[in-house]
Amino acid sequence: MILTNTEEIPGYRISKYLGLVQGNTIRAKNIGRDLMAGLKNLVGGEIKGYTELMKEARTEATARMIEQAETLGADAIINIRFATSSVMQGASELFAYGTAVKISK
Amino acid sequence: MSELIVILIYLSSFIFFFYAIGKIIEIRHLKNLESREKALSGMVLTNTKKLPGDLIGEKAWLCQGSVVIGADHFKRLAAGLRNIVGGRMKSIESVLDRARREAVLRMAEQAKLDGASALINIRLETSTIGTAGNGNGLMIAEVLAYGTAFRARAKF
Structure with missing residues (x-):
C-alpha cells in the first residue's frame, strides 16, 4: 500500500478512483501519563508521554483507513489529510482521510 | 503585614524558579533546533504539490512528525496578564514556534533516514489537546507535520 498526501504518485498512473476512505480514533490521556505531564507542564517544554500517545493514536487511525482501503481493493x-479535534476535556479525536485508488505502471 | 510580605516573597521565588527552568529548557531547545536544521539544509522541503522541475521522483511515501508541547508557569502568567490588555503574546509565540520547527525536523529526519531527498506537499496542523492537571494551565498544544517524501534524482 502506497500512501501519499499528493494528488499523484510519480512513476504510476491512477487507473481507478475507489472513493473516500477514513479512519478515526478517540483517545483520553491516562492517569499515569497525566501525572507526569502535570509535573512537566509546570516547567514547560515537550511532554513526551503525550507525544507518544498521539503518535500511537495516529498510527491506529491510519491503520483503520488502510484497512478500509484494502476491503475496496x-x-x-492519495491526498491523505490528518485532522485533530478535542471532543471533550482531556480527550481528542484523531482522524485520517484520503482517496483510495487503483494504480498501474 | 509581615505575613503578606512573606507570602509575596514565597510566590515570587516560586515564579522565578519556573521562569529560570523554563528559560534554560527553551535556550537549549533553540540551540538544538539550529544545529539540526543546519544538518538538513541539503534537503528539499516545500509545501507545493509538485516536485521542483529539475527533479524526478522515483518512490513516494507518507512521512510525519509530531510533538506535544506545554508552556511553563511563567509564560502562562505573562500570557494571562497580556490577555487583560491585549496585544502580542510573545511568550506563547515562542512555544508554538519551537513546536513547529521540532515537528518539521522530526519529519525531515525520519524521511532522510529512509533515504528521501525531497519532502513535498508539507502540511502543518496545530491542535490544543486540553489542559493538564487541575485545569488552570493555559495550554498544551500538539503540532503535526506531514508530507510526501520522495526519493528523487536530478533530471540531467
Whole structure:
C-alpha cells in the first residue's frame, strides 16, 4: 500500500478512483501519563508521554483507513489529510482521510 | 503585614524558579533546533504539490512528525496578564514556534533516514489537546507535520 498526501504518485498512473476512505480514533490521556505531564507542564517544554500517545493514536487511525482501503481493493491512498479535534476535556479525536485508488505502471 | 510580605516573597521565588527552568529548557531547545536544521539544509522541503522541475521522483511515501508541547508557569502568567490588555503574546509565540520547527525536523529526519531527498506537499496542523492537571494551565498544544517524501534524482 502506497500512501501519499499528493494528488499523484510519480512513476504510476491512477487507473481507478475507489472513493473516500477514513479512519478515526478517540483517545483520553491516562492517569499515569497525566501525572507526569502535570509535573512537566509546570516547567514547560515537550511532554513526551503525550507525544507518544498521539503518535500511537495516529498510527491506529491510519491503520483503520488502510484497512478500509484494502476491503475496496485499493493499491494506494492519495491526498491523505490528518485532522485533530478535542471532543471533550482531556480527550481528542484523531482522524485520517484520503482517496483510495487503483494504480498501474 | 509581615505575613503578606512573606507570602509575596514565597510566590515570587516560586515564579522565578519556573521562569529560570523554563528559560534554560527553551535556550537549549533553540540551540538544538539550529544545529539540526543546519544538518538538513541539503534537503528539499516545500509545501507545493509538485516536485521542483529539475527533479524526478522515483518512490513516494507518507512521512510525519509530531510533538506535544506545554508552556511553563511563567509564560502562562505573562500570557494571562497580556490577555487583560491585549496585544502580542510573545511568550506563547515562542512555544508554538519551537513546536513547529521540532515537528518539521522530526519529519525531515525520519524521511532522510529512509533515504528521501525531497519532502513535498508539507502540511502543518496545530491542535490544543486540553489542559493538564487541575485545569488552570493555559495550554498544551500538539503540532503535526506531514508530507510526501520522495526519493528523487536530478533530471540531467
